[in-house]
């Protein structure tokens with residue numbers, strides 16, 4: 001018998017386990033505390049002081065170039081152009097070659113990172129829409145193939161532009177080279193914003209989060225929580241460091257809860273075993289069909 005080597009058999013077993021857990025009421029709610037989180041040594045991640053030059057150079061360039069002027073220009077361009085038409089799985093495969101220069105914690109390709117994230121969420125018994133959020137959350141890195149100027153306008157942590165750069169952002173000293181840090185308006189605490197105007201009315205630095213959020217808001221049936229997870233997952237100065245409390249409002253509390261529930265899977269799954277693409281494929285294609293049209297306009 002060679003049944004265990006057959007991907008379909010393994011899938012059938014894992015589906016059956018999912019089913020049994022559901023019947024036993026073991027499915028975890030999305031905001032239940034993550035079991036996964038507790039098992040990881042967090043000191044092994046996001047150690048930017050010890051990071052290699054690749055990461056430091058990346059942030060030096062990003063922090064210099066993410067200006068208000070750039071952000072206004074790039075958003076206008078992306079509003080008016082369709083860059084490609086393809087389904088979710090094809091988009092994942094396209095990301096296969098991209099290695100993220102900003103990331104001190106993984107050298108794996110992006111498709112592997114997406115699968116590790118989704119599998120960690122699935123193992124914790126979280127709902128399907130959250131597994132899907134994990135599966136797609138970094139697909140915005142396709143920007144890399146859609147005329148980005150480098151990786152500085154695609155990956156990395158995000159922050160607010162149009163007001164003072166927060167000192168809670170990693171490598172805060174590198175903003176000295178950004179012209180906005182000398183602008184009489186953009187360099188003030190509130191800049192162009194009003195107190196507690198809400199993140200909805202704030203411009204975050206342009207990159208994969210913001211881009212994918214706009215694409216999927218129109219072209220998916222994902223719930224609001226999943227869209228928050230996608231839009232703000234790189235906004236570490238806010239969701240981890242507590243910056244920007246003077247700009248957020250009550251609605252953002254809901255978003256914060258969602259993003260914080262998602263973050264451990266995104267970050268700490270980077271030390272998990274790589275997932276086999278072919279083994280995972282049938283299960284995730286089933287989920288993709290539930291939440292997305294066959295073809296998405298990118």
Ligand SMILES: O[C@H]1[C@H](O)[C@@H](O)[C@H](O)[C@@H](O)[C@H]1O
Pocket residue numbers: 100102103104138155156157158233234235236
């Ligand atoms: O280097 C990483 C990577 O680019 C992630 O995709 C992003 O979400 C993180 O915020 C960043 O630290």
Ligand SMILES: [Fe+2]
Pocket residue numbers: 137138208233234
């Ligand atoms: Fe990301």
Ligand SMILES: [Fe+2]
Pocket residue numbers: 113137138266
């Ligand atoms: Fe990620």
